[in-house]
Amino acid sequence: MAYMITDDCVSCGVCADECPSGSIKEGDDKYVIDQETCTECGTCKDACPNDAIVEK
Numbered sequence: 001m002a003y004m005i006t007d008d009c010v011s012c013g014v015c016a017d018e019c020p021s022g023s024i025k026e027g028d029d030k031y032v033i034d035q036e037t038c039t040e041c042g043t044c045k046d047a048c049p050n051d052a053i054v055e056k
Contacts, residue, residue, distance in 0.1 A: 008052035
């Protein structure tokens, strides 16, 4: 299942630190997931303290 980061993201960076494929980068207003390299493992969703990562 593909994931996306919602506007609830507070740019804490926890998801990027935990992502095993390095698919999450800091964007202009929030972090973004590179769908090309994301392995859809769900680690980011589990790590997000703000529940800002959801399934597409």
